[in-house]
Amino acid sequence: MEGKAKEEAGKGGVIDTWLRKHRLIYIGATRHPFILAIRDGTVNYSSFKKWLGQDYIFVREFVAFAASVLIKAWKESDDSEGDTEVILGGMAGLHDEIAWFKKEASKWGVELSETVPQKANQLYCRFLESLMSPEVDYTVAITVFWAIEAVYQESFAHCLEPDTNTPPELQEVCQRWGNDGFGQYCHSLKKIANRLLEKASDDLIVGKAGDDVLKKAEVELIRVLEHEVEFWNMSRGTA
Ligand SMILES: Cc1ncc(CO)c(N)n1
Numbered sequence: 015m016e017g018k019a020k021e022e023a024g025k026g027g028v029i030d031t032w033l034r035k036h037r038l039i040y041i042g043a044t045r046h047p048f049i050l051a052i053r054d055g056t057v058n059y060s061s062f063k064k065w066l067g068q069d070y071i072f073v074r075e076f077v078a079f080a081a082s083v084l085i086k087a088w089k090e091s092d093d094s095e096g097d098t099e100v101i102l103g104g105m106a107g108l109h110d111e112i113a114w115f116k117k118e119a120s121k122w123g124v125e126l127s128e129t130v131p132q133k134a135n136q137l138y139c140r141f142l143e144s145l146m147s148p149e150v151d152y153t154v155a156i157t158v159f160w161a162i163e164a165v166y167q168e169s170f171a172h173c174l175e176p177d178t179n180t181p182p183e184l185q186e187v188c189q190r191w192g193n194d195g196f197g198q199y200c201h202s203l204k205k206i207a208n209r210l211l212e213k214a215s216d217d218l219i220v221g222k223a224g225d226d227v228l229k230k231a232e233v234e235l236i237r238v239l240e241h242e243v244e245f246w247n248m249s250r251g252t253a
Pocket residue numbers: 069072073076162163165166242245
């Protein structure tokens with residue numbers, strides 16, 4: 015590693031550099047009023063139920079996206095780094111998550127079979143679908159994958175910090191994404207993304223095709239954050 019990539023790795027990697035650069039939108043996605051309302055106990059339960067039904071639809075789409083990332087990892091990396099295991103572990107988590115959504119929906123009286131995706135959800139799912147294409151680079155896809163998981167991890171972990179008023183009946187929801195194991199999984203995804211982004215940055219220095227990949231990864235990362243904000247807005251009923 016050398017030049018720009020080395021510099022960035024020294025500061026914590028390409029991703030942290032981008033998060034500093036796009037800090038406001040990152041805060042917007044991870045400290046959204048919907049999350050802050052859970053955290054201070056003022057959440058409106060009809061918003062919560064709306065989020066639950068919509069997120070179930072999103073997660074089903076996300077499973078397909080995860081499968082596409084797994085295929086890219088298998089094709090594009092020699093897997094000496096164990097990328098496919100990390101992604102497969104994430105998919106096992108999604109399998110549990112779907113069962114959990116069904117259980118939670120029946121607990122809250124949300125009828126999943128009658129839930130229709132709202133506009134923000136449709137747009138987010140369409141965005142994911144566009145990234146499932148084999149033309150999309152593994153580096154771009156894994157950066158997006160990390161970002162989607164990391165927003166939930168950061169958001170819900172915030173509700174579990176000491177001195178918060180998260181209602182007891184929502185603690186389990188927050189645990190789902192806010193627990194340490196999920197945090198470590200996100201860290202593993204971030205390491206993979208940083209490794210590939212730094213490689214793309216090195217390729218740039220030696221005049222290969224890294225530039226597009228780096229630019230596209232940054233653009234799509236910002237799009238994820240925007241979609242996440244819209245998703246929370248939709249749940250709160252402000253979109
Ligand atoms: C909208 C949304 N973003 C991220 C996640 C994390 O998996 C999720 N379940 N839903």
